[in-house]
Amino acid sequence: METPLATAVLFLYALCAVMIVGLVVLFALKIRNSSADNKARHCQEKYRDYFVYLQAHGEEEERLKVPHGEVTQSEKQIMQKKLFELMELFTGVHRQKLIWLCEDLGLIELDRKRLKGAWKWTRVDAAYNLGMMRSKEALPDLLQLLEKSSYDPSIFIIARSIARCARDTGDLREMVLLLVRYKKNFHELIVDILSDSQIDTAPLFASFLRETSTDLVKIGLIGLLAQSQSQPGIESALYKLIESEDKDIRIKAVKLVCQDVRYLTEQRVKAFMNHKDWEIRAMMAKAVGGLGLAGYIPMLKSAVGDSSWWVRHHSAYSLTALEVEGFAALCEILREERMGNKLQMAHEVIQEELEKGKRQAAATQDVEKQLQYNQKLHLYHKSYRKTISTVAALER
Amino acid sequence: MRDFLLYYGVFAVYYVIAINSLYFIILMFSFKSIMGILKSSVYSRFQSLSGSRHVPPISILVPAYNEELTIIENVRSLLSLNYPKYEVIVVNDGSKDDTLQVLIEEFQLTSSEHMPMQPVLQTSKIRGIYHNPAFPNLYLIDKGNGGKADSLNAGINLSHYPLIASIDADSLLEKDALIRIAKVYMENPEETVAIGGDIRIANGCKIEDGVVSDIRLPDKFLPMMQSVEYLKAFLGGRIGWSAINGLIIVSGAFGVFRKDYVVKVGGYREGYPGEDMNIIIKLHKYMLENNLPYRVAFCPDAVCWTQAPDSFRILGSQRRRWGRGNLKNMIEYGKNMVLRPKYKVFGMLTLPFNILFETLNPYFRITGLLALIGYTLLDMTNAHVLLIYGLLNLLYGVLLGIGSLLLEEIAFRRYPRFKDIVKMLFYTILMFFGYRQIGVIWRFLGHIEYLRNNNSWGTMTRKSWQAENKNISSLEARG
Numbered sequence: 001m002e003t004p005l006a007t008a009v010l011f012l013y014a015l016c017a018v019m020i021v022g023l024v025v026l027f028a029l030k031i032r033n034s035s036a037d038n039k040a041r042h043c044q045e046k047y048r049d050y051f052v053y054l055q056a057h058g059e060e061e062e063r064l065k066v067p068h069g070e071v072t073q074s075e076k077q078i079m080q081k082k083l084f085e086l087m088e089l090f091t092g093v094h095r096q097k098l099i100w101l102c103e104d105l106g107l108i109e110l111d112r113k114r115l116k117g118a119w120k121w122t123r124v125d126a127a128y129n130l131g132m133m134r135s136k137e138a139l140p141d142l143l144q145l146l147e148k149s150s151y152d153p154s155i156f157i158i159a160r161s162i163a164r165c166a167r168d169t170g171d172l173r174e175m176v177l178l179l180v181r182y183k184k185n186f187h188e189l190i191v192d193i194l195s196d197s198q199i200d201t202a203p204l205f206a207s208f209l210r211e212t213s214t215d216l217v218k219i220g221l222i223g224l225l226a227q228s229q230s231q232p233g234i235e236s237a238l239y240k241l242i243e244s245e246d247k248d249i250r251i252k253a254v255k256l257v258c259q260d261v262r263y264l265t266e267q268r269v270k271a272f273m274n275h276k277d278w279e280i281r282a283m284m285a286k287a288v289g290g291l292g293l294a295g296y297i298p299m300l301k302s303a304v305g306d307s308s309w310w311v312r313h314h315s316a317y318s319l320t321a322l323e324v325e326g327f328a329a330l331c332e333i334l335r336e337e338r339m340g341n342k343l344q345m346a347h348e349v350i351q352e353e354l355e356k357g358k359r360q361a362a363a364t365q366d367v368e369k370q371l372q373y374n375q376k377l378h379l380y381h382k383s384y385r386k387t388i389s390t391v392a393a394l395e396r
Numbered sequence: 397m398r399d400f401l402l403y404y405g406v407f408a409v410y411y412v413i414a415i416n417s418l419y420f421i422i423l424m425f426s427f428k429s430i431m432g433i434l435k436s437s438v439y440s441r442f443q444s445l446s447g448s449r450h451v452p453p454i455s456i457l458v459p460a461y462n463e464e465l466t467i468i469e470n471v472r473s474l475l476s477l478n479y480p481k482y483e484v485i486v487v488n489d490g491s492k493d494d495t496l497q498v499l500i501e502e503f504q505l506t507s508s509e510h511m512p513m514q515p516v517l518q519t520s521k522i523r524g525i526y527h528n529p530a531f532p533n534l535y536l537i538d539k540g541n542g543g544k545a546d547s548l549n550a551g552i553n554l555s556h557y558p559l560i561a562s563i564d565a566d567s568l569l570e571k572d573a574l575i576r577i578a579k580v581y582m583e584n585p586e587e588t589v590a591i592g593g594d595i596r597i598a599n600g601c602k603i604e605d606g607v608v609s610d611i612r613l614p615d616k617f618l619p620m621m622q623s624v625e626y627l628k629a630f631l632g633g634r635i636g637w638s639a640i641n642g643l644i645i646v647s648g649a650f651g652v653f654r655k656d657y658v659v660k661v662g663g664y665r666e667g668y669p670g671e672d673m674n675i676i677i678k679l680h681k682y683m684l685e686n687n688l689p690y691r692v693a694f695c696p697d698a699v700c701w702t703q704a705p706d707s708f709r710i711l712g713s714q715r716r717r718w719g720r721g722n723l724k725n726m727i728e729y730g731k732n733m734v735l736r737p738k739y740k741v742f743g744m745l746t747l748p749f750n751i752l753f754e755t756l757n758p759y760f761r762i763t764g765l766l767a768l769i770g771y772t773l774l775d776m777t778n779a780h781v782l783l784i785y786g787l788l789n790l791l792y793g794v795l796l797g798i799g800s801l802l803l804e805e806i807a808f809r810r811y812p813r814f815k816d817i818v819k820m821l822f823y824t825i826l827m828f829f830g831y832r833q834i835g836v837i838w839r840f841l842g843h844i845e846y847l848r849n850n851n852s853w854g855t856m857t858r859k860s861w862q863a864e865n866k867n868i869s870s871l872e873a874r875g
Contacts, residue, residue, distance in 0.1 A: 005781060007409070008409055008413075008785065008788050009784060012784065012788055012791065015791040018795060019794065022795060022798040022802060023798060026798060029802070029805050030805055030814060088443075121435060128439045153432045153433070153435065154432060154435060156436070156440070157439045160441070184586070185584075186582055186583055186584060188450040188582055188585070189582040192445065192448050192450040192582075195448070196444075222450070226449055316512075345512065348511070349512065352512075
């Protein structure tokens with residue numbers, strides 16, 4: 001028992017030492033944090049009038065003045081946080097004037113120095129600050145920092161700063177190339193980061209469609225899907241991508257095509273509705289209803305019997321989106337089918353549509369809506385399934 | 397007999413050192429990750445991200461069984477999250493109280509008997525689905541009693557989005573909890589199969605409109621103990637385990653999962669206490685057996701506030717259930733995966749750790765106590781030896797507690813007052829004088845229940861959040 005006991009005693013001493021260190025650090029940290037909070041409060045109080053001045057003079061032509069008297073380094077850093085809050089609130093000239101003020105206070109210079117600091121997290125802090133201050137001069141250093149970084153959450157902080165500081169699409173492109181080398185497929189996040197840039201990113205996304213890298217192609221497609229207007233000159237690249245070997249690319253390309261009715265020729269709609277990927281069939285089915293393409297009702301009606309639940313689901317809902325004509329097609333399914341998935345889906349969606357219609361008709365004075373509901377109910381009555389109890393329930 | 401006891405004593409000392417040292421190593425991994433978590437939390441633009449169309453839509457599943465007291469506040473809190481696109485699916489699991497009625501009345505829900513459901517997982521019979529177009533992202537499923545796992549499976553069948561979040565009906569999510577967890581997912585969407593959130597104890601906090609408006613430590617003994625316990629487990633433990641991809645559990649109170657993989661592993665398992673551990677084990681197993689790159693992540697800044705049991709009866713019931721769940725998981729999965737290199741960190745480290753130091757812990761503790769009695773009866777020990785052994789156990793445990801408090805102070809600072817730290821420190825020490833020992837007994841009793849084939853949920857009595865607030869107000873009035 002002697003040896004384990006001696007080990008235990010030795011361990012006890014070691015534990016006590018580590019515990020004391022832990023306690024000292026814990027209380028020191030607590031005191032430091034409380035003191036920093038107090039200092040920040042004091043500084044905010046001291047410069048309260050100055051911050052009112054900054055908000056009130058944002059639209060005027062002249063440059064914002066730095067505060068009177070000597071401002072200490074720690075006060076500058078506290079002020080920087082407040083200035084960042086204001087920058088988030090304002091855009092245009094007001095924000096630009098706040099950025100110039102940061103420059104006049106020497107904050108950009110300070111963070112550019114910190115960007116080359118020895119500690120990783122000091123560099124990340126500085127990168128964030130420089131991004132907030134849209135420092136174009138810091139861009140080469142930021143790109144270099146990203147290049148040297150290994151994969152962890154800090155790369156997204158640096159990347160966002162690069163997007164904010166970018167001078168042209170070339171900078172953004174370089175940033176994207178540095179990010180995709182991690183091979184983690186965070187394409188959506190990259191597009192979100194790019195949306196922080198003041199530069200028009202649509203041409204960059206369009207150029208990505210012609211790349212051989214699947215990562216860049218996917219980023220391009222996601223980026224274009226988020227644009228409100230379609231980008232000219234991408235048609236040929238887009239049509240090629242529909243045939244891509246990468247399923248994700250195929251799906252995204254078709255989704256982009258489905259956003260614009262001009263791309264949807266009859267031949268293409270037919271091809272998509274019969275595509276081997278159920279995702280593409282489902283997307284097309286959904287788009288037909290969303291774009292109000294009543295001419296494709298027979299195609300949708302047939303797709304209600306698809307092998308994929310999602311295709312059946314979207315086809316049936318698209319039919320309900322195509323007013324009474326589409327609803328009539330759903331009712332026809334009730335007449336034509338005796339059993340199976342097609343009948344079940346049509347039945348479920350009809351019931352839901354009638355319930356919804358009944359509620360809307362009761363809640364509104366809109367005669368057209370009431371008329372539409374009556375028409376749908378009549379169509380349903382005419383179908384062979386009128387014995388289904390729901391009719392009676394709806395009529396009650 | 398004396399020899400046996402002697403060798404057992406030696407073993408017990410090394411066991412205590414080993415268990416605490418492993419916890420300490422995991423704590424060090426937590427420290428290694430904490431700066432990244434802190435900076436990411438401070439510098440990520442959650443406000444703008446919560447309006448981004450690039451954030452993945454999420455279906456929030458809320459299984460509810462006899463939750464009439466807390467469910468309204470919970471759903472209200474969920475409906476006001478800062479998140480661009482999500483739906484809330486409450487699943488009433490055949491409650492015997494008025495859970496269904498209070499929800500229908502509060503949100504004016506009407507039955508939509510024919511709402512299409514994708515039956516990807518088998519569940520007990522669905523009685524009805526309720527919806528109100530005025531709350532387009534709220535659905536209520538009413539079904540026969542089938543357990544929590546069955547309810548989650550029913551929620552999955554109705555869900556429309558690729559990510560699912562499971563949330564307990566007695567819990568409140570912070571407004572940006574979901575967006576914080578989504579950001580972790582977005583940083584590695586291909587490999588992330590599950591992400592756990594941080595669970596904190598809401599007893600003592602002020603709740604307004606389903607939101608924790610004033611964070612306070614609990615006043616009562618048991619919730620306060622659990623507060624310290626949760627802090628240690630989540631910050632000290634789970635951050636570290638997730639750093640080496642060895643996380644064995646994502647708390648049922650709040651976790652986000654890739655729906656496709658949950659379906660691939662057969663969904664949640666029916667009649668299974670510890671279904672939260674079970675789903676994670678199955679996900680590890682599936683991904684490793686199919687050689688798919690993956691991670692089970694933990695997001696400590698995504699906070700979910702939960703009501704902690706404040707009576708020994710209810711806490712005991714909860715802990716016995718945890719004991720049952722752990723044992724069942726280890727018997728059905730752990731034994732087939734442990735120490736098999738193909739299961740990598742999970743099989744070579746997490747499972748041996750869990751089996752030795754969690755599942756078998758009550759046996760070592762109880763036999764340790766019996767050995768101590770034996771030493772005393774056979775005059776093999778003295779007060780000096782017992783004191784050293786006891787101190788070793790205590791100080792190592794306290795050290796781990798201090799480590800967790802340090803992590804809290806570095807990255808989160810949710811309890812800003814100085815006296816909170818002192819109070820938590822005090823309870824960290826107090827925990828070793830009775831509370832931990834009772835916990836060991838509850839776990840042991842849980843194992844006995846498992847052997848008796850008891851798979852029930854046990855007793856979980858809830859208090860309404862208003863009642864909790866009244867307690868706080870009266871305490872404030874008393875000064």
